[in-house]
Amino acid sequence: MTRIFDHPDFDQHEQVIFCTNDKVGLRAIIALHSTALGPAAGGCRMYPYESEADALADALRLSKGMTYKNAVAGLPLGGGKCVIIADPANSKKPELLRAFAQHVQSLAGRYWTAIDVGVGPDDADILAEDCDYVFARASQYEKGFNPSEFTALGGFMGIQAVSETILKLDTLRGLHVAVQGLGATGYALCQHLHAAGANVTVADVRDDAVGRAVQHFGATAVDPSQIHLADVDIFAPCALGAGLNDETIPHIQAKAICGLANNQLAEDRHGAALRDAGIAYVPDYVVNAGGMMGASRIIYSEPSRDEALKKIESLKSTIQDILQIAMRDNRPTSDVANDMALQRIEGA
Numbered sequence: 001m002t003r004i005f006d007h008p009d010f011d012q013h014e015q016v017i018f019c020t021n022d023k024v025g026l027r028a029i030i031a032l033h034s035t036a037l038g039p040a041a042g043g044c045r046m047y048p049y050e051s052e053a054d055a056l057a058d059a060l061r062l063s064k065g066m067t068y069k070n071a072v073a074g075l076p077l078g079g080g081k082c083v084i085i086a087d088p089a090n091s092k093k094p095e096l097l098r099a100f101a102q103h104v105q106s107l108a109g110r111y112w113t114a115i116d117v118g119v120g121p122d123d124a125d126i127l128a129e130d131c132d133y134v135f136a137r138a139s140q141y142e143k144g145f146n147p148s149e150f151t152a153l154g155g156f157m158g159i160q161a162v163s164e165t166i167l168k169l170d171t172l173r174g175l176h177v178a179v180q181g182l183g184a185t186g187y188a189l190c191q192h193l194h195a196a197g198a199n200v201t202v203a204d205v206r207d208d209a210v211g212r213a214v215q216h217f218g219a220t221a222v223d224p225s226q227i228h229l230a231d232v233d234i235f236a237p238c239a240l241g242a243g244l245n246d247e248t249i250p251h252i253q254a255k256a257i258c259g260l261a262n263n264q265l266a267e268d269r270h271g272a273a274l275r276d277a278g279i280a281y282v283p284d285y286v287v288n289a290g291g292m293m294g295a296s297r298i299i300y301s302e303p304s305r306d307e308a309l310k311k312i313e314s315l316k317s318t319i320q321d322i323l324q325i326a327m328r329d330n331r332p333t334s335d336v337a338n339d340m341a342l343q344r345i346e347g348a
């Protein structure tokens with residue numbers, strides 16, 4: 001039986017809501033981790049979880065990550081996240097989204113939802129048909145713009161921070177980065193890297209995505225099971241979480257890890273394992289905050305693109321601070337970032 005209050009990923013979440021709609025076969029979980037700093041905000045993931053236990057664990061972990069992300073990013077927002085247990089290729093996707101949106105609406109603004117894996121900006125517009133609390137919608141932006149590009153810009157700031165602080169480089173020209181996952185964030189990160197003269201090694205389970213990266217960025221393609229073994233300067237996980245674990249960490253060749261996927265550490269202790277392995281890890285929820293910074297302003301004020309971009313660029317100095325404090329005190333970077341987040345939440 002799946003436990004909740006003593007679940008290993010339960011962290012005194014304020015609310016965990018199980019949402020159903022029999023007519024369309026909706027099964028979803030909304031986890032509100034904290035509203036201490038403002039309404040809980042975080043995306044909606046649609047994924048064909050193998051079990052309800054996997055979905056619950058993901059919702060609990062992702063929502064806590066959102067609380068920490070929004071806190072370190074200095075946003076007036078708490079943390080929440082939802083998961084819909086379904087394959088995004090399901091022909092009933094719009095009906096599932098509409099049914100789910102009614103559950104979010106019933107929370108009357110305690111939780112704002114948005115995009116995540118399996119739910120894109122066009123889907124966010126579908127959610128908004130039945131719900132007032134949706135951001136990162138396609139209709140908010142000029143045609144063709146995907147707010148994941150804000151996230152990718154933050155990732156690029158992180159790569160610059162690592163290059164200067166850890167690798168002591170004054171240019172990205174010739175830098176070698178391994179990018180795992182070529183979706184909305186990973187592909188856009190490759191675009192920035194390529195434009196800056198860096199080399200990319202890539203992997204994705206989708207051959208079409210790999211083909212595009214090879215063609216447009218001159219990328220070297222490797223098997224998805226081998227990408228963490230690539231002999232590169234920086235490893236950038238941009239697919240799903242838990243990729244930094246007991247099996248992968250001893251074999252990682254990169255000197256630093258800076259990628260956009262959520263929940264990269266399989267367990268908190270892997271932050272210390274990376275420190276012990278001499279690998280500088282940029283905490284995922286810090287470097288991937290660009291999307292929230294760029295897209296969430298609609299929740300608390302009118303969005304101004306320039307202000308959002310400036311805020312995303314400031315991620316570089318936040319990340320440099322974290323890396324420097326961790327080096328000075330010989331602490332895992334993940335602990336340093338967690339302390340920053342907790343200080344802000346407890347001060348609220």
Ligand code: NAD
Pocket residue numbers: 115116117118147148149151180181182183184185186203204205206209224238239240241260261262288289291
């Ligand atoms: P996406 O669905 O657009 O892309 C994910 C890509 O990873 C897909 O191309 C998929 O085929 C690939 N993939 C899946 N399993 C893989 C594997 N084992 N090896 C290699 N590739 C694999 O998702 P996204 O929006 O780019 O998000 C990626 C990660 O970044 C997620 O963890 C997401 O939660 C996180 N994130 C995204 C945003 C955003 O703005 N989109 C913001 C913050 C965090």
